[in-house]
Amino acid sequence: MLVAAFALGASAQPGDPLPTLQHVFATGDCARCHVVPEVAELPRTESCTTCHVWIRKVAANPDARAKAIEIFPKWERYERNVATYLQVPSLTAGFARLDPDWVRGWIADPHDVRPYLDEGMPRFEFSDDELSVLRHAVAAANVEVPATPAPDPANVEAGRQLFEDRGCVVCHALGAAQKPVTPLATAPDLAHTRDRMSPDMTVAWIKNPQAISADATMPPSAVTDAEAILLRDYVYGADLASAEPPAVAADPVASAEPVTWAQVEERVIGKICIHCHMDPDLNEGRAGPGNAGGFGWAATGIELQSVEGVIAVADKIPAVLLRRRHEARRDTVTQGQRPADLVRDPRPGMPLGLPPIPDEDIALILGWIEQGMPH
Ligand code: HEC
Ligand code: HEC
Ligand code: HEC
Ligand code: HEC
Structure with a gap:
């Protein structure tokens, strides 16, 4: 169904009606x-977040866990490995406060906003019309807020004091200017806020996030109107002092040690890639977005669940892993770094939306391929 929806978007002719918002949400798999x-x-079988959260819940409940171990032979491995998509920021709270043009540009070419959250927004293949429909939906969802004075650089120092005294620095980074005390994965790096939100919205949000969106998880901060303006002026005016991440190190070289399929499966393919590239015959027809199409990308037919499936596309695998490594300078930056401007390859790196595979594991895969893919 998602594939059919994509085909409609891709073959749009001038004069065709705009796609509906429902179509864009479906094509982008936003509800996953x-x-x-x-x-x-x-359902749990389709949603990355729901299923991962469910695994953690069962793991914490001794009775449910005992049952799960009986049903799923690999349950203990699942518990060990599931770490991402447990907390994803609210789309509704984002639509209520974020600048519509920023959202449009970011969905077309995302970058890391939260230095302590490993996973980022995947890159989508959207047409200009689809992006315009999303932009329009954000503009319509933006909450109206009172006008405030324009940001004043003279307030930066007073705002910095408040930022530290009122505990904002407990959760938030602000470029390299502020390092969070106990970083919260879902709290954005406020270095991006001057691009993401209007000055008026920023004041209203700081005063009472729940008045902007019932889904806001930031606690209300009990600041006066004047203090909220000082805090906003600091967020807007601070010297962020952030540098671009260093250049990407040289490509890893193939491991010279003998490599087995079991190692490759355990450390990379069966742990990460399989979740978007499933074999439909083993999953009641579900093939995942990397196989059947998803996030706006057309179907690839690539199944990475069986060793045969991996061998069939082995010539493509090194390039997609190295591409993601290159994209990390924008998509997976650490605290204090500014996401680099990238000239992206038209095809996204793998794993999509996730940090690159560590160099030692890439070396392992390259070694296995070079050794003729023994299994
Ligand atoms: C594979 C999971 C995934 C899918 C699918 C996905 N998102 Fe996201 N989304 C994320 C993650 C993770 C973040 C946080 C990224 C960051 O902070 O760097 C995010 C952040 C956002 C934000 C910003 C919220 C904020 O507080 O910063 C918006 C808006 C958003 N997504 C909209 C969408 C829309 C619209 C779609 C569908 C077209 C979509 N997302 C599909 C995982 C996903
Ligand atoms: C029906 C349940 C289920 C669904 C749906 C699901 N996963 Fe997973 N996911 C798992 C399990 C179980 C593991 C651990 C597998 C292992 O290590 O053998 C896992 C592990 C992962 C991992 C590696 C560990 C980690 O958390 O980083 C990634 C990445 C991942 N899944 C991505 C996704 C994405 C993206 C989606 C949505 C397109 C998704 N998963 C949907 C059950 C699920
Ligand atoms: C307990 C952790 C926590 C504290 C303390 C906190 N925040 Fe937040 N803040 C968040 C989270 C989480 C979000 C993301 C939206 C959400 O889920 O509410 C957020 C969002 C924001 C945003 C929107 C930024 C963007 O780019 O999307 C601003 C601005 C902000 N906070 C400012 C502040 C200020 C100023 C203070 C101190 C008065 C503060 N925050 C205190 C957790 C916190
Ligand atoms: C979050 C889901 C997701 C994960 C995780 C994922 N993929 Fe993909 N993959 C996709 C999507 C969507 C496409 C289609 C994009 C395109 O057309 O280039 C794709 C395409 C591919 C392609 C075809 C690219 C080309 O140039 O033809 C290869 C090869 C691939 N993935 C390998 C991998 C490997 C290896 C991993 C694990 C390291 C992985 N994928 C993890 C979603 C995913």
């Missing part, structure tokens, strides 16, 4: 990770 307004929640 977010709760999306007016879109039915996906």
Whole structure:
């Protein structure tokens, strides 16, 4: 169904009506990770977030866990490995406060906003019309807020004091200017806020996030109107002092040690890639977005669940892993770094939306391929 929806978008002719918002949400698979307004929640078998959260819940409940171990032979491995998509920021709270043009540009070419959250927004293949429909939806969802004075650089020092005294620095980074005390993965690096939110919205949000969106998880901060303006002026005026991440190190070289399929499966393919590239015959027809198409990308037919499936596309695997390594300078930056401007390859690196595979594991895969893919 998602594939058919994509085909409609891709073959749009001038004069065709704009795609509907529902179509864009479906094409982008937004509900796999977010709760999306007016879109039915996906079952656990389809939703990255729901299933991962479920695994953690069962792991914490001794009775349910004992049952799960009986049903799923690999349960203990699942518990060990599931770490991402457990907390995804609210789409609704984002639509309520973020600048519509910023959202449009970011969905077309995302970058890391939260230095302590490993996973980022995947890159989508959207047409200009689809992006315009999303932009329009954000503009319509933006909450109206009172006008405030323009940001004043003279307030930066007073705002910095408040930022530290009022505990903002407990959760938030602000470029290299502020390092969070106990970083919260879902708290954005406020270095991006001057691009993401209007000055008026920033004041209103700081005063009372829940008045902007019931889904806001930031606690209300009990600041006066004047203090909220000082804090905003600091967020807007601070010297962020952030540098671009260093250049990407030389490509890893193939491991010279003998490598087995079991190692490659355990450390990379069966741990990460399989989740978007499933074999439909082993999963009641579900093939995942990397196989059947998803996030706006057309179907690839690539199944990475069986060794045969991996061998069939082995010539493509090194390039997609190295591409993601290159994209990391924008998509997976650490505290204090500014996401680099990238000239992207038209095809996204793998794993999509996730940090690159560590160099030692890439070396392992390259070694296995070079050794003729023994299995
Ligand atoms: C595979 C999971 C996944 C899918 C699918 C996904 N998102 Fe996201 N989304 C994320 C993650 C993770 C973040 C946080 C990224 C960051 O902070 O760098 C995010 C952040 C956002 C934000 C910004 C919220 C904020 O507080 O910063 C918006 C808006 C958003 N997504 C909209 C969408 C839309 C619209 C779609 C569908 C076209 C979509 N997302 C699909 C995982 C996903
Ligand atoms: C039906 C349940 C289920 C669904 C749906 C699901 N996963 Fe997973 N996911 C798992 C399990 C179980 C593991 C651990 C597998 C292992 O190590 O053998 C896992 C592990 C992962 C991992 C590696 C560990 C980590 O957390 O980083 C990634 C990446 C991943 N999944 C991505 C996704 C994405 C993206 C989606 C949505 C397109 C998704 N998963 C949907 C069950 C699920
Ligand atoms: C307990 C952790 C926590 C504290 C303390 C906190 N925040 Fe937040 N803040 C968040 C989270 C989480 C978000 C993301 C949206 C959400 O889920 O509410 C956020 C969002 C924001 C945003 C929107 C930024 C963007 O680019 O999307 C601003 C601005 C902000 N906070 C400013 C502040 C200020 C100023 C203070 C101190 C008065 C503060 N925050 C205190 C957790 C916190
Ligand atoms: C979050 C989901 C997701 C994960 C995880 C994922 N993929 Fe993909 N993959 C996709 C999507 C979507 C496409 C289609 C994009 C395109 O057309 O280039 C794709 C395409 C590919 C392609 C075809 C690219 C080309 O140039 O033809 C290869 C090869 C691939 N993935 C390998 C991998 C490997 C190896 C991993 C694990 C390291 C992985 N994928 C993890 C979603 C994913």
